[in-house]
Every structure is written in C-alpha cells, then in structure tokens.
Amino acid sequence: AQTVTQSQPEMSVQEAETVTLSCTYDTSESDYYLFWYKQPPSRQMILVIRQEAYKQQNATENRFSVNFQKAAKSFSLKISDSQLGDAAMYFCAYRSSYGNQFYFGTGTSLTVIP
Amino acid sequence: NAGVTQTPKFQVLKTGQSMTLQCAQDMNHNSMYWYRQDPGMGLRLIYYSASEGTTDKGEVPNGYNVSRLNKREFSLRLESAAPSQTSVYFCAISPRDRAGNTIYFGEGSWLTVV
Numbered sequence: 001a002q003t004v005t006q007s008q009p010e011m012s013v014q015e016a017e018t019v020t021l022s023c024t025y026d027t028s029e030s031d032y033y034l035f036w037y038k039q040p041p042s043r044q045m046i047l048v049i050r051q052e053a054y055k056q057q058n059a060t061e062n063r064f065s066v067n068f069q070k071a072a073k074s075f076s077l078k079i080s081d082s083q084l085g086d087a088a089m090y091f092c093a094y095r096s097s098y099g100n101q102f103y104f105g106t107g108t109s110l111t112v113i114p
Numbered sequence: 115n116a117g118v119t120q121t122p123k124f125q126v127l128k129t130g131q132s133m134t135l136q137c138a139q140d141m142n143h144n145s146m147y148w149y150r151q152d153p154g155m156g157l158r159l160i161y162y163s164a165s166e167g168t169t170d171k172g173e174v175p176n177g178y179n180v181s182r183l184n185k186r187e188f189s190l191r192l193e194s195a196a197p198s199q200t201s202v203y204f205c206a207i208s209p210r211d212r213a214g215n216t217i218y219f220g221e222g223s224w225l226t227v228v
Contacts, residue, residue: 009154035216043202045219091156093217100145100164100208101172102217106156 002027004094006105013082014113020067021077021108023092031097034068034075039089039107048090051075079110087112117141120205120220127195127227135190135223137205145208146188147172147217148180150201157204163188195227 003026013019025034036048051059051068058066063083067076079086092105121136137146147162149172159172163182177199179191192199205220 006156043222045204045206047216050216095217100162101159102147102206102208104149104157106154 004105012111035093118220
C-alpha cells in the first residue's frame with residue numbers, strides 16, 4: 001500500500017504571512033493524483049487543491065499552491081497571505097489511477113497568529 | 115457535505131453493545147468508504163465498497179462489518195463495541211473512474227464507547 005507522510009504535526013504562521021506544509025509519499029506507480037484537504041474545527045473535510053501526477057505544472061487555487069516534485073515524491077502546500085480562517089488541520093492524500101483507495105497522511109495542525 | 119448523510123452524529127455505547135452507523139449518498143457515485151479518525155493517526159480506512167454488492171477490507175477492519183445493499187447506502191456495524199473503537203467515523207464517496215475525482219465526506223459520527 002502507498003504511504004503518505006506529513007512530518008510536521010503542528011505549524012504556525014503570522015496572519016498575512018506565507019507558510020508551507022510538507023508532504024511526501026511512497027509509490028511505485030507513475031500515474032496518480034494528490035490532494036490537500038482542510039479540516040476546520042467543525043470536522044468538515046474540504047478539498048483545497050488537487051494535482052495530477054502527469055502534469056508538470058503546479059496546481060494553484062487562489063492563495064493556495066503546491067510544489068509538486070515527482071522524482072522526489074514530494075507534494076508541499078503553500079498558503080500565501082494567511083488568514084485566520086486558514087487555521088485548521090490539513091491532510092495530504094494520494095489516490096492511484098488504478099484503484100479506488102485514498103491514502104491519507106496524519107495531518108498538520110495549522111495555527112494562524114493574529 | 116451535501117450529498118453524504120451520516121447517522122447518528124453522536125452516540126455513546128457501553129462496552130459490548132452493538133450499533134450500526136448509516137451512510138447514504140445522493141450523488142450516484144460508485145465507491146463508498148468508511149474511515150475512522152483518531153488524534154495523531156489521521157484518517158484510516160476501515161472498509162470500502164467499489165460498487166453495489168462488493169466490499170473490501172481497508173487498513174483497520176477488525177471489529178467492524180459493513181453492508182452495501184444498494185448504490186446509495188453503505189452501513190458500518192460494530193457487533194461488540196470496545197473502548198478502542200471510540201473515534202470519529204467518516205463516510206465518504208467517490209466516482210470510480212480514472213479522472214482522479216476527489217473524495218466527498220460526510221459530517222462525521224462521534225462514537226464514544228465506555
């Protein structure tokens with residue numbers, strides 16, 4: 001099974017600053033998808049951004065962008081101009097193109113300091 | 115979380131009692147999942163169902179059974195609850211295709227076993 005590792009259990013950032021959350025994964029596949037999900041205190045899981053492995057261009061969604069390094073199996077999330085509402089648990093996830101399972105990391109708890 | 119409905123949202127059980135968590139979707143997706151979320155452990159897959167009538171074990175299936183009677187519904191049963199099963203349980207759905215579509219979560223069910 002694929003493994004997803006988030007090595008930062010907790011991170012903090014000043015409001016309006018930029019923060020990067022790390023994620024690495026282990027796979028022997030060449031075709032797959034990567035995701036970042038946000039889980040605020042309400043526990044609702046919200047899709048932040050998605051990256052297709054076959055695309056070299058890094059995905060961007062407003063203030064959220066990724067740095068996808070396929071050879072290094074790294075998929076970090078950059079949050080620019082951090083806002084108080086960005087405070088949440090963030091999960092990195094992997095999905096194979098050939099199967100139905102999603103594999104999640106253990107999460108990074110992000111605190112935004114006013 | 116529109117499209118995935120979990121019941122109940124909160125439940126307290128005594129050790130040895132049984133209960134069933136219900137999940138229903140209205141998005142007509144093939145794949146359905148049950149995850150549990152525990153502090154520091156992220157989301158761990160209990161069981162999943164690729165289509166109606168099929169189920170497969172995930173990472174932590176012991177102590178659970180599932181039933182996928184139709185395309186809409188996927189239930190999770192605890193036959194003899196144990197304190198180690200105290201957790202937040204999430205039902206999720208996803209299209210079964212190669213487009214890498216995301217996974218959609220229900221709002222979660224808080225289960226406490228005393």
